[in-house]
Amino acid sequence: MGNSVASDKAGPARPAAMRMFGRFQLLRLLGKSERTMAWAVAAPGENAEWMLVLPRSQPIGAQALERWSDGVRRAARLNHPNLAPVVELGVHDGWPFAAYDLHERATLAERLSSKGMPGVELAPLAIQALQGLAFAHEGGVVHHDVQPYMMLVSDSGQLRVAGLEVAAEESAEGLEPGALRERRDAAGRDVLALGVLLHHALVGQAALDEPDTGRVISRLPPEGREIVRLAWTTAHPIPDVLRAIVNRSTDRQERQRYRNARTLARALEGWLQTEGAGQGGTIALLGDKLRAAGVLPSSPGAGAQAARLALMESERTIELAEVVLQDIALSFELLRNVNGAQVRGAQVSGNGPILTIRRAIAMLGLDGVRRAALALRPWPGPLDPRSAAELERLAQRVKRAGRVALALRPPGYDGEVVYLITMLQNLGRLVVQYHFADEAVQIRRLMQAAPSARAGEPDDPGMSEEAACYAVLGADIEAIGAAVVRSWGLDDSVLHMIRRLPPSAPVRHGDDDDEVLRLVASAANEAVDALAQAPAHVAPALHRVAQRYGRALGLTFKDLQQALQDVPRPTSNPTAPMPLQPEEPAAAGPRSRAMARAAR
Numbered sequence: 118m119g120n121s122v123a124s125d126k127a128g129p130a131r132p133a134a135m136r137m138f139g140r141f142q143l144l145r146l147l148g149k150s151e152r153t154m155a156w157a158v159a160a161p162g163e164n165a166e167w168m169l170v171l172p173r174s175q176p177i178g179a180q181a182l183e184r185w186s187d188g189v190r191r192a193a194r195l196n197h198p199n200l201a202p203v204v205e206l207g208v209h210d211g212w213p214f215a216a217y218d219l220h221e222r223a224t225l226a227e228r229l230s231s232k233g234m235p236g237v238e239l240a241p242l243a244i245q246a247l248q249g250l251a252f253a254h255e256g257g258v259v260h261h262d263v264q265p266y267m268m269l270v271s272d273s274g275q276l277r278v279a280g281l282e283v284a285a286e287e288s289a290e291g292l293e294p295g296a297l298r299e300r301r302d303a304a305g306r307d308v309l310a311l312g313v314l315l316h317h318a319l320v321g322q323a324a325l326d327e328p329d330t331g332r333v334i335s336r337l338p339p340e341g342r343e344i345v346r347l348a349w350t351t352a353h354p355i356p357d358v359l360r361a362i363v364n365r366s367t368d369r370q371e372r373q374r375y376r377n378a379r380t381l382a383r384a385l386e387g388w389l390q391t392e393g394a395g396q397g398g399t400i401a402l403l404g405d406k407l408r409a410a411g412v413l414p415s416s417p418g419a420g421a422q423a424a425r426l427a428l429m430e431s432e433r434t435i436e437l438a439e440v441v442l443q444d445i446a447l448s449f450e451l452l453r454n455v456n457g458a459q460v461r462g463a464q465v466s467g468n469g470p471i472l473t474i475r476r477a478i479a480m481l482g483l484d485g486v487r488r489a490a491l492a493l494r495p496w497p498g499p500l501d502p503r504s505a506a507e508l509e510r511l512a513q514r515v516k517r518a519g520r521v522a523l524a525l526r527p528p529g530y531d532g533e534v535v536y537l538i539t540m541l542q543n544l545g546r547l548v549v550q551y552h553f554a555d556e557a558v559q560i561r562r563l564m565q566a567a568p569s570a571r572a573g574e575p576d577d578p579g580m581s582e583e584a585a586c587y588a589v590l591g592a593d594i595e596a597i598g599a600a601v602v603r604s605w606g607l608d609d610s611v612l613h614m615i616r617r618l619p620p621s622a623p624v625r626h627g628d629d630d631d632e633v634l635r636l637v638a639s640a641a642n643e644a645v646d647a648l649a650q651a652p653a654h655v656a657p658a659l660h661r662v663a664q665r666y667g668r669a670l671g672l673t674f675k676d677l678q679q680a681l682q683d684v685p686r687p688t689s690n691p692t693a694p695m696p697l698q699p700e701e702p703a704a705a706g707p708r709s710r711a712m713a714r715a716a717r
Contacts, residue, residue, distance in 0.1 A: 139209035141169060141216075148226050148266025149173070150329040152284035155266050157219065167204065168217045168269070170280045175211055185213050185285065192258045192281035199249030201269055201277035217279045219269065225276075225318070226265035232352035233321030236359045240389045242268070243315055244382050245276040250307055251378035253281055259303040261285050263310035264330055265317065308375050309334055312366025313345065319363065320351055337367065344369050358388045361587035365563075370577055373563055380559070380589070387591025399553075399592045400600050406552040412453070412601060413446035413551055414498035415490070416512065437486065438475040438533065445512055445540060445547065450489045451477040452537070456606040470607045473533045504554035511550050514645055515543045522641035524680035525672065527633065539638040541615040545598030553590065560585045581620070617642060626669045633670075640666040644677055 136143040141158040147168060148155050156169045176182040186206060193203035193215070205216040225242065228234075246268055250260060260267070262284035269277045310330040317323045317330075324345045327333050336343040345367040347360050355363075362384045368374050375381040387399035441447050455477040456470050471477055478486055497505030522539040523532050550557045563585035567577045579585075586594040595616050602612060614631050618624065618639040627633035640662060647658035659681075663674040 138169065138214075139207070141167070147224050148264055150262055150264050150331055152262045152331060153264070153267075153280060155224075155280070158216075160216070163218075165221065166219045168219055168279060169214045170217070170267070170283045171212055171214045172283055176213065182208065182211070182213060188258075188282040188285045189213075189215050192253065195253055195256050195258060195281070197249055197252045198275075199245045199277055200253065200281065201279040215280065215283055217269070220271070222269040222271050222277070224266040225268035225270055225314075228270055229265065229318055229321065231321045233319050235353045236319065236355060237389070237392055239315065239318050240359070240385045241274060242270060242276045243311065243318075244385050244389070246278055246311060247308075247378040247382035247385070249276075249278045250304075250311070251382065253278075254304040254307070254378060257300065258282060259285070259300055260307045260310075261303060262331060263307050263314060265314055265328075268314075304378070305374075305376060306334065308378050308381055309337075309367065311378070311381065312363065312375070315363045316345055316347060316367060319353070319355055319359075320348060324367070338369050339371060356388070356392070358391070358587045358591060358593070359385075361584045362388060362591060365580075365584075365588035370567060372567060373580070383556075384587075384589055384591040388587075389591070391592050391596065399590045399597065403548070403552060403597065403600065404604075407601065407604070410498050410552070411446070411492075411494050412449050413493075413547055414496045414500075415446050415493035416444040417496045434475050434478050437478055437483075438473075441474050441478070441486070442533070442536060443516075445515060446493050447490055448474055448537065448540070449544070450493060451481065451486065452607075453605040454485065454489055455480050470611055472537055472611070473531065474537070475533065498551065500551065500554060504550070504557075507554070507557070508547070508550045511543075511547060514649075515540055515547065518543065518638075518641045518645040521644055521680045522637050525641055525670065525676065526637050527670065530630070530634070530637070535634060535637055538614050538634050539641050541598070541602065541611075542617050542638050542642055543598075544601055544615065545594040545596070548597055548601055549586070549590070549594060556589045559589045563588060583619075614638070624665050624669050636666060636669055640670060640672065640677075641680070644681060648681070 138156070138158065140161055141156075144157045144159055144166065146154070147157055150173070152173055154171055154173060156171075157166050158169050160167045172185070176185045186208075189203070189206060193206065196202075201217045203215050204218050207214055207216070246263075250263075253260065258281055260278065260281050262280065263278075264280075267278060267280040269279055313324050313330040313333045317328075324333050325336060325343055327336070333343075333345065335341060337345060346364050347355055362381070365373055365384075366375055366381060375384075383399075390400050441451065451474055452471065471480070481489070497508065500508060519536040519539045522535050526532065526535045549560070560582070564579040564582060566579045580588065583593060586592065586597075590597070598615060599612050602615060610631055614635045615638075616635070618636065620643075624636065627636055643662045643665075644659060647655055647662060650658055659677055660674055663672055663677045666672050
């Protein structure tokens with residue numbers, strides 16, 4: 118028994134075998150994929166931990182090893198605050214490695230939990246990663262294996278990307294045919310991998326239950342048939358704008374995905390700024406652009422004509438107002454001027470904003486009109502010919518919507534107010550086309566349907582305008598217009614009227630005149646938008662508009678057809694001498710502040 122007891126006693130603990138890689142002590146595996154692996158190591162003579170990143174496939178032969186070293190060495194020469202500096206390049210037993218000083222940083226993989234990260238915490242990290250990747254891509258360097266363990270995050274929230282070019286495979290070199298295309302495709306794969314990583318970090322669970330972003334990508338179109346979209350139920354609520362951005366980054370249609378790191382970063386910055394958690398983004402950038410180039414450039418010839426009338430005519434305010442209204446930029450500039458704090462404080466304190474051009478002219482005087490016209494940037498401002506043509510087409514659509522709204526307005530509603538509210542509902546679209554012309558191209562592209570890749574299946578639908586704007590700019594297009602109007606000093610009642618009724622929202626009879634004005638402008642804009650659809654879809658779309666607004670506005674399909682042909686409705690005042698002059702007020706019903714002011 119004694120022997121038995123003796124045999125049960127625990128002997129002295131044996132020290133764990135020390136795993137070594139050359140002179141480095143391997144401490145723990147930080148992550149691995151099909152293409153790379155990363156280890157935390159103790160380096161002799163160093164007080165801090167290092168991270169070794171190695172390719173999973175050993176370069177075969179001295180020439181391949183030299184090419185690998187040249188690529189990583191070229192990447193190591195890049196200097197950017199969001200790229201981790203390489204502290205050592207080496208080879209052990211034929212295995213090349215790149216070493217990075219962790220500086221008490223942890224990988225993003227180590228910081229993720231099963232509940233995921235809130236969007237306002239994740240977005241700043243993703244933006245930093247994208248800024249680092251964009252700088253690398255523009256320098257001709259690609260990552261090739263964007264993984265959570267390649268993102269080194271400090272306690273203060275600074276992120277650096279490690280592992281550039283470590284996973285590079287044999288490819289065309291230098292200026293050989295195909296080399297630039299391969300590098301561009303690889304850079305696009307980096308952005309797609311970052312989108313997969315965003316999905317993982319928000320949800321707290323790897324997309325498709327696969328932690329390797331490269332394997333996820335291989336299961337997405339065009340290589341596979343899987344779909345990666347954010348679930349509606351998550352531990353942390355995901356705002357709609359952020360959801361649209363992340364879903365676009367992994368969209369099943371290649372054409373819908375972000376084409377480079379900066380476009381995805383811009384979208385995230387825009388969303389973060391609108392959430393109040395950032396200092397940049399679309400809205401802040403727009404403020405700088407407005408100060409530099411104004412809201413819109415003057416329409417060709419219209420501003421000069423108004424300036425001449427202001428100098429020559431001293432008593433024809435209504436005629437001058439009609440001329441001004443032909444120039445959208447000048448109309449908006451007068452609204453901005455007359456609603457400015459100085460004018461309102463001196464002349465209309467307590468009366469609310471001004472929503473007619475004739476009142477603006479009366480208050481600013483003819484000299485004010487002349488100064489406003491001369492202050493506008495000449496057409497087409499900084500736009501190139503292609504973007505200018507697109508802005509002019511959009512402006513013509515906006516004016517047509519204004520004329521349709523005039524034809525649809527119920528009796529007693531001031532034509533000028535109706536026309537301006539209809540134009541203001543398009544302010545965000547006009548501003549985006551002028552100040553974000555490249556992004557506007559992306560938005561239109563995302564909204565277009567695409568032929569199905571398989572015979573017999575329906576076409577792939579495009580995004581809605583709202584989702585496309587979210588995905589490109591990280592902001593609601595209506596919010597962009599509202600930000601401009603708010604800077605003019607207009608109040609919440611106007612902000613409500615200039616926000617189009619959402620397509621999915623039910624249309625109810627307006628409780629007051631402000632709501633009726635909003636409905637009339639929304640119906641006119643939707644009708645003009647319907648005309649832009651494919652010919653086979655126009656008539657059904659117009660029928661939907663008539664049915665949608667019919668009860669609230671007393672609108673029939675015939676009324677809508679007549680309005681689109683610029684034929685006045687029978688209910689309109691047939692004796693009005695000018696189309697934008699106010700009609701007689703309705704006999705009964707509540708009067709909004711906008712209508713009351715216009716009737717003066």
